Each structure stands twice: as structure tokens, then as C-alpha cells.
Amino acid sequence: MLTSLARRCIRAPRVVPIPQGRSLSASPATAAARAIVYSGNGNPSEVLSVLTFPDLPPPPTNTLNVQFLLSPINPADINVIEGVYPSKPKLNGNLTTSGLGSQQDPVFVGGNEGLARVSALGSGVEGLQEGDWVVMKTPQVGTWRTSANVKPGDVLKVPSADKLTPVQAATLVVNPPTAWNLLHDFVQLSEGDWVIQNGANSAVGQCVIQVAAAKGYKTINLVRNRSDLPILQQRLRELGATEVLTYDELAQDGIRDKIKSWTNGKDIKLGLNCVGGPDTTRMARFLGKDAHLVSYGAMSKAPLSLPTSLFIFKNLTSHGFWQSRWYADHSLEEQQSMLRTLTELMANGKLLAPDHEIASIRGSDSDEVASEHIRSMVEGITSGQYGKKVLLQFESDEA
Amino acid sequence: MLTSLARRCIRAPRVVPIPQGRSLSASPATAAARAIVYSGNGNPSEVLSVLTFPDLPPPPTNTLNVQFLLSPINPADINVIEGVYPSKPKLNGNLTTSGLGSQQDPVFVGGNEGLARVSALGSGVEGLQEGDWVVMKTPQVGTWRTSANVKPGDVLKVPSADKLTPVQAATLVVNPPTAWNLLHDFVQLSEGDWVIQNGANSAVGQCVIQVAAAKGYKTINLVRNRSDLPILQQRLRELGATEVLTYDELAQDGIRDKIKSWTNGKDIKLGLNCVGGPDTTRMARFLGKDAHLVSYGAMSKAPLSLPTSLFIFKNLTSHGFWQSRWYADHSLEEQQSMLRTLTELMANGKLLAPDHEIASIRGSDSDEVASEHIRSMVEGITSGQYGKKVLLQFESDEA
Structure with missing residues (x-):
């Protein structure tokens, strides 16, 4: 039963088109803003829910809005939800509750790693443009969502983005x-x-x-x-x-x-x-x-x-x-230099994207149905059913 | 039985007189040259023997003769005899067989650490004088003996020797x-x-x-x-x-x-x-x-x-x-500098001699009796009977 649910949710691996310049900027279209959240630690197959929330307002000064394109489900993400990982997401005063204003209880958003596209820039933000691909630098930002308002220091611009596949970029920082x-x-x-x-x-x-x-x-x-x-x-x-x-x-x-x-x-x-x-x-x-x-x-x-x-x-x-710890102990220049080295290897075909499957959260599914999907999918991942890296993608409801 | 033998052999801890300058140079007098030897690895309480051998000839050019004053029995020495320690004594072309010329079979001499007095200098040896206290720098020289012919590079002159007790000096290098x-x-x-x-x-x-x-x-x-x-x-x-x-x-x-x-x-x-x-x-x-x-x-x-x-x-x-490994990886200057630092701490009363007992091999005992003593003593040490550092001393037969 869980397996069949998981199968429904995990689509067959597919070739994600290599973007031409910023051609991915309008895709996938996201009609509803959504996130995979939990309000307390526990078994991910019990505590995770998909929630729909209002679209983000325009970004305040010195912040930017990003739209997530692909977010890996890494083993450590499961441990964070279980509460057995040293890195903890924060409940207050940061992204994890933002955009979920209508919720009575504060919630955490799952996910640590992810590829996002800059969708809007607040005034004062330098060095980034709309359409840029960025990856998360701040740990536990909560990447299992359609969109987020972040600070420039939370992200790193992907070097040589036009030479990478979305999967390569989405799995670049860990x-x-x-x-x-x-x-x-x-x-x-x-x-x-x-x-x-x-x-x-x-x-x-x-x-x-x-x-x-x-x-x-x-x-x-x-x-x-x-x-x-x-x-x-x-x-x-x-x-x-x-x-x-x-x-x-x-x-x-x-x-x-x-x-x-x-x-x-x-x-x-x-x-x-x-x-x-x-x-x-x-x-x-x-x-x-x-x-x-x-x-x-x-x-x-x-x-x-x-x-x-x-x-x-x-x-x-x-x-x-x-x-x-490496990120915490190294300067922005050192971080950028390492990512450049790695993206060069990728661009030269010396570092391939991991074996993977794209798991879609369908826009046409209700929050309840989508929640069931994500729970059984995570259960499948923890039981070692996949053996490949699974990346989350929120699809528009036209999908 | 073994215990009583061991007790016979291990004398009560005693205060070894602090030497005035080189006043220890003639003491203890050693009538017979002797060594604690083994011809193959095994249980020390079975394979060790005391052998009497001819007095050393005058030292050849670029070598010196030393007379051992006190030699610790360290846990690692037991492991070397058992054959389970990475440092192995050499059989040929070095000290372990020298001076035992009348033996048909080559033998190893036990012991790695020890305080010796320079008793004679071959021509060409610089930086050392008769009467100097030296400790062994080369591993597994075989220190459980009355005397040995060594190379200048095998020994380190004890710094501030006049401020140390023989026990402090004998336990200085490990x-x-x-x-x-x-x-x-x-x-x-x-x-x-x-x-x-x-x-x-x-x-x-x-x-x-x-x-x-x-x-x-x-x-x-x-x-x-x-x-x-x-x-x-x-x-x-x-x-x-x-x-x-x-x-x-x-x-x-x-x-x-x-x-x-x-x-x-x-x-x-x-x-x-x-x-x-x-x-x-x-x-x-x-x-x-x-x-x-x-x-x-x-x-x-x-x-x-x-x-x-x-x-x-x-x-x-x-x-x-x-x-x-530290000795192998560090220069003579670094070694001497460290020993100086340590002997200064000792001279200032900040690093005391270890709790210890002096175990004497009596000159009046035959090789057979002395062999029995040493075997039961080592058995006592390995069974944890002493809880103190045991140092070997060869006594003259007037003792």
C-alpha cells in the first residue's frame, strides 16, 4: 500500500532539460504556494504535512524572493525531522514560519539543500539578478517549498549555471x-x-x-x-x-x-x-x-x-x-572558489549528476492527498526502497 | 613459590644516594659481566636466562664502553620478549650479540631503557667523558646487562646529571x-x-x-x-x-x-x-x-x-x-632540548622519580639461580604484583 502510494508519487527518472540561459525561469509554473512542514520532531511518515499558503508579498528591503526548482531529500533531512541531527531549524524570527501566516502553530519547513531561482529582488540587494540560480548556504532554511523570502547571505549564486543541469545544481552544495x-x-x-x-x-x-x-x-x-x-x-x-x-x-x-x-x-x-x-x-x-x-x-x-x-x-x-562545519569555518571567497572548481569539473563532464528520481508534488492534489504522498515517499526512502537520490519538485496544478 | 622468589629478588624500595658530581662512577662495582638474554620470543618467565660473559675488551675506535647502573623493566620490554611489539631487537651486527662471544647461539639482550656510566672511550669519540651518565637513544640496545660496547649515536648524555637521582635518570627517556x-x-x-x-x-x-x-x-x-x-x-x-x-x-x-x-x-x-x-x-x-x-x-x-x-x-x-617514533622523527637538538626541559623540571622538584623498587641480580648467585630469580620476577610484574616501576641492578659478588 505504502509502496504503491510511493510509486504514484515518484515519477520515473526523467531528463530535466538543460536550461538555455535562463529559460527555466518561468518553469515550473507554480499556481499555489506550498510547503512540506512539521510542527514537532517525530517519524517523518507521521509528522510531515503539505500546506498551501498565500503567495509571498514583494520582498522587503535587503531580502529577495526565490522560487525552488528542485530540492533533494537527503538522509540528514530525515534525521533533522526526527530530531536526532545536531543542526536544528529555527522556529522563530526566520524563514521557517514566514509565508505561513494563517497557521496558528509555528511550523518547520523540511529540507536543507535546494536549487532556487531568484524571482524578485528587494531594494538594496546587490550581486544578484532576477532569474539567477542560487543554492542555499545557510543550513536548514527549509527548501521543501515552492518559494521563500531569504536574505542575500542565505544563498550562493551558482557559478557557470548555464553549463549545469538542474539536478547538478540542486545537489551542488553538500x-x-x-x-x-x-x-x-x-x-x-x-x-x-x-x-x-x-x-x-x-x-x-x-x-x-x-x-x-x-x-x-x-x-x-x-x-x-x-x-x-x-x-x-x-x-x-x-x-x-x-x-x-x-x-x-x-x-x-x-x-x-x-x-x-x-x-x-x-x-x-x-x-x-x-x-x-x-x-x-x-x-x-x-x-x-x-x-x-x-x-x-x-x-x-x-x-x-x-x-x-x-x-x-x-x-x-x-x-x-x-x-x-566547513561552510561555517570558511569565508565566502573560499566557498565560492570551491563551488567554481566543482562546477568546472561538472561542466567538463568529470562530475556527473547523481543517479536520481524526481518526486513530484502535483498541483492538482489536495493538501491532504499530497501529505499522504510525501509521508509514504519518505517512508520508502528511509526503508532504502530507492537507492537513488530523490529530489522534490512542486508541479503546477496544470501538470 | 613464585611470589617468594620474587620477594627475594625485589629488595624493598630504597633511597639511592644522589651522586655528588661523578661520585657514583665507581659504584656499583661489577665483578662479572652479565646479561639477561633470550634466544627466541616467548613467555619471559620461560625464555629469559642470566648469562655471565667475559669482560668487554677496550672499546674500538669510534665506540665506547658503558656500565649500566639501573635499567627499568617496562611493560613494553615484556611485549618485545613475547614478540608482540613492533620494535624488534636485532640479532646480528649490533650489540645484542657482542660480548657474548663464547655463546654458540646468538641471543637477544632484554631491555630498552637504562642509565649507564661511560667506562671507557674509544679513540675518535667526542663530546663524552669517562664517568658521564648516558641514557639509551637507540631503541632495543639491550639494557639488562652489566656493560656494553655502543656507538656514540646510541646514547644521549644526561643533562644536569648531578641534579638527578639515578632512578630519575634511568627513567628519563620514555x-x-x-x-x-x-x-x-x-x-x-x-x-x-x-x-x-x-x-x-x-x-x-x-x-x-x-x-x-x-x-x-x-x-x-x-x-x-x-x-x-x-x-x-x-x-x-x-x-x-x-x-x-x-x-x-x-x-x-x-x-x-x-x-x-x-x-x-x-x-x-x-x-x-x-x-x-x-x-x-x-x-x-x-x-x-x-x-x-x-x-x-x-x-x-x-x-x-x-x-x-x-x-x-x-x-x-x-x-x-x-x-x-618521536625519537626517530626528531633531530638530536630537539631531543636534547626536550631532555633539558625535563631535567630542569626534575631539578626543580616539579617532576619526581616514579614510585619504584630496585630489583637486584646478586653477584653471588649462579647464573642458574639468577635466571630463576629474573623469570619469577618478570612473572610477578606481568601479573601486576608490584604496581610500581621495577628497575634492575646488577650487584657485585661482594654484595
């Missing part, structure tokens, strides 16, 4: 920068150096493969065993993966010799972890002297258990990485 | 530098900053307390619960510990508020770990944002298990420290 920073912030890699990562098929994992390939780093990519493993291996190799291994293979006798033959005995300098648990312990044992292990996720929900001897005698250093 | 580097190499601490450490009653732990106190850093010191806890707490406080807690207390409700009241809400910047296991996981949860956890031991033999969220959201970094 996963690709995470991959870039994981590969550059902890150890100085040179061409031919080796990196090992788990969760290699994740959105970040695929970006790591591509950024590493573009820089000439070699990657050993760990994935779960599955029936269609050869297809996955083939796909990751096409992205630039040097080697692909399952966790089961990593546990087999003789694997150390195999890896040694790949690396020609060279130390693996960097390990990237989004899984945790025993598979990560095993991965860490293949790191070389003075290596760095960087964790940016814990998909297994198991802690990271490492033999102390790796730290003492192999000089392992274990770090964490959180892209939100 | 534990005090470890404590110093743990407190200085990973995070920049300022006066009033907080450090938390486990195994606080260990030899390194006691040095950490004293160095931290000398620098004005505050320490929270974790120890095992025991019947004489108040005495231990008192003793650690006298060394300079700010607070002393048991692991049980750290697991109690309300402890977070207690620690917060001690630190006045200030983040704890550094955690030092020589234990591992669940108690260390618990300790890590009390570290502040951007903190560093440095492991230098694993007394519980349990791995280090840390929630990934600490790495990602609190920016924890987990390192290892190994003093042997």
Missing part, C-alpha cells in the same frame, strides 16, 4: 564539496596515491570516485554484495573507480596480497568512512603508515572500533568531517 | 618525554585549560599530572576503584592532579554536571588514553568540541570504540603517540 574536502583537507595526495572508501555507491562515494579520478588518485571502493554486483562494479569503474571490492571480499584470506599487488606495495594514505562497524575496522587495517581515516557518516549505526595499535604503531589519525 | 609530548604535540594548551586522562596512576599518568601542573593545565584523572582509593587520590593530588575520579564515578548520573562545575563549562581540549575499551569511550564523551584524543597504550587490551558522531559533529580527532 555531496560534491564533501567529496572534494574529504580528498583534500586531511592529507596531501599526489597523482597515483591510493585512497580506500566504504559506502562507495553512496552519493558522496560516487563523487569521491569522480573527483579522485579527475585528480589522478587511485581508489579502492567497498560496496555491499548484491545480486547485480557486476553491473554496479561496471558503473563505478565507468565513473573512474580503480578497484571495486565487496566487504565480504575484504574479509577473505589473500586479500592483503591482492591489494598489495594493486598498489604495488604503496601505502594507502587515506580511508573514507560513512559506514562504521566491523567492516570499517577491517578497512582501517589496510591503511598504510601515517594514514588518515575520515568519517562522514555512520550508515551501519555501529560505532567506529579501532585497534589502539593502529594509532600508536602505524600513526593512524582518525577524523570526522561535516560539510556544515 | 615516560617523562611521553607525558611532555602528549601534552604539547597535539593541541595548543594554555594555562587553565583542561585535560582528562585515564590510567592516571601509571608511570606516564603521574608524569602527565606533574608536567600539567607545572604548566598550569588542569587535569581530571581517572583511576580504577580500589580499597585504598582515598590514599591514591591524596597522592595524585599531591603530585598536582586537579581532580581524581574512578571509572565507576565517571559512569554515574550527574557526573556531567559535576565535571561542568569543575571546568566552569569550559571545553576539555585533550584526552589521554592508555586503557581503551568502554571506559575510554565514556571518557571521550566528556571531551569538548574540536578536542583531541591521544592513545599511547591499551592496558585493557580492548579496542578503542568511539561513536562516529563525536568525530563528525564534535570534530574529535583521534591520534596515537609512540615515543620511539
